[in-house]
Amino acid sequence: MRTIILSDLHLGNGQGYDIFAGETALPSFLDSLASPPTRVVLNGDTVDFLMNEDPLELQVERAVRQARALVSAPSTATVFASLGRLLAAGGEVVMRLGNHDIELALDEVQAVLREALRQPPEIASRLLFHRGDAPELLDVGGARLLLAHGDHGDNWNKVEYAHLPGPGAPVSARAEDYHYSAGSLLVKKLLNPLKRQYGMRFADLLVPDFQGAVMAALAVNPSAVRLLFQNTTFDILWQLLRKSRMPLSFDPNAPGEEDLGLSQKVDDAGLTDEERKELEEVMGPSPVSFGGDEAELSLGTRIKLARAALGSYARMQRLLVGQSGKRYFSLEPTEAESREAQRLAKKFGAGAVIIGHTHAARWKQDAGVLYANSGSWIWLMRLPSPEAPDSDWADFLEELRTNPGLEPQRQQLAKLETRFTAVSAEPHPDGGAAVSLVEWIPSEGVIRPLATTRVSATA
Known part of the structure; x- marks a missing residue:
């Protein structure tokens, strides 16, 4: 039986946070797999339980309510209906958990789906x-x-499986003991309010680099980020600059503020001492204002923050824009990705390692091991070239400021793109597996191979 591996669909609930781009493309792709029967493995973050206003606490009743909202959304409902047709045609469907859908571990949520x-x-x-x-x-x-989904190697988004209840969980696992990751906390406390209150849809497209998303928002609208921090218990100066306006505690048992990983992004921006002081003055506490006289970050500081914020996204997607305007994606993984693939292959005796999580399609065969990333079915955002002058980045930031919701008719620089990719595997006539990275072309109704290789049978 042929196997198709998809990941990071991020099916939403239709409440304004959705980033899934394959509302019509994915059902047509799944329907094309009905004959001959196909096994589909959804390798994490199939649905997104973080895109709502609910508290970040694992409760069965709340998770069931969230699941019902998800499957009631038209774009999600059509995908599940197509999965049902695939099963009815004799296929198989497996959903693996990711860091955005840990609620799938619960029996009650599984019943809803x-x-x-x-x-x-x-x-x-x-x-x-x-x-x-x-x-x-x-x-x-x-x-x-x-x-594997891939969150196991991401300390900011790692799932705490020891405390996650459900079938196959440790006997001691209880919902009330489950602790969500720092990345999930950033989504709930900062990214969701940025979208809800300020329409910053672009921030969601930068996941799983949640720190980069917050920093991008800071570069676009510093006042908005500052106001949001004021409505949380987080110390913004400590999170950004490791400076605190709060009294220090010498009690070793006192809980400290959770590190959200934002200070590293600030360090990556390479700000001068003067620019760091400027950031501290703008983002720190100040007297109540009636509007119009708040200090703002200089354009140069904002550009540096934007370059640092979007650098990870640019490196992962490898989206390059040449003078001709023709764009292409590089499938070459980073050194860290390659090392992790080799480690997993050696530990588990595998000839291929297939990951998701980063939203970036990847392909490389090295030292007898294939590493592939199946990519994502969310919207992708075009960025200025890494070598672009500051003037281009200034124009890009201004467009995000005036069009934070990425309305299609107003897109000029920050344009949305799609790339519907998956990994296909089936028995090779000469033994082993024929494995391919493929792209679904909705306009043509065809599966286009991007890369193919043979993985030898295990000795």
Whole structure:
């Protein structure tokens, strides 16, 4: 049976936070897989439980309510209906957990998603849910393929599986003990309010680099970020500059403020001492103002912050814009990605390591190991070239300031793009697995191979 691996769909609830771009493309892609029967593995972050106003606490009743809101949204409902048709045609569907959908671990949430398939119980029951605390090992033609979402190597977004209840969980796991990651905390406390109150849709497209998203918002609208921090318990100067206006505690048992990872982004910006002082003065406490006289960051400081904020996104997506305007994506992984793939392959005896999480399609075969990242089905944002002059970045920031919601008719520099990718694996006629990175072209209704190789059978 052919296997298709997808990840990071981020199906939403239709309440203004959605970043899923494949409302019509994904159902048509899934329908094309019905014959012959296909196994589809959704490798984490299939649905997004963070895009709502609810408290960041794991409660069964709340998770069920969130799940019902998700599957009721038209774009999500059509995808689940197509998954149901794929199962009815004899296929298989496996959902693995990611850091945005840890609620899928709960039996009650799984029941809601099975109902959304619109199939009889005997078919819906074949939708399987797998935890992500161990990799999935698939045998395809005798080749061993390792699947993992990828959050295991991301300290800011790592899932706390030891306390996550549900089938297959440790006996001691309880919902009330589960602690969400710093990345999830940033989404709830800062990114969601930035979208809700200031329309900054662009910030969501930078995930999983949540720190970069906050810093990009800071570069676009410093006042908005400052006001949001004032409505939280976080110390903005400590988070940005490791300076605190709060009295220090010498009690070793006193809980400290959680590090959100923002200060490293500020350090990466390479601000001068004067610019760091400026940032401190603008973002620090000041007397109440009636508007119009608040200090603002200089354009030069904002450009440096923007370059640092968007640098990770640019490096991961490898979206380059030449003078001709033709764009392309590089599939070459970073050294860190390659090292982790080699480590996992050696530990688990796999010939291929297939990851998601970063939203960036990847492909490389090295030292007998294939590393592939299946990419994402969310909107992607075009950036200025890394070598672009400050004037281009200034224009880009101004467009984000005036069009933070990325309304299509107003896009000139910050344009949205899509790239619907997946990994395909099937038995090779000569043994082992034929593995491909593919792209779905909705306008043509075809699957276009981007890269293909043979993974040898395990000895």
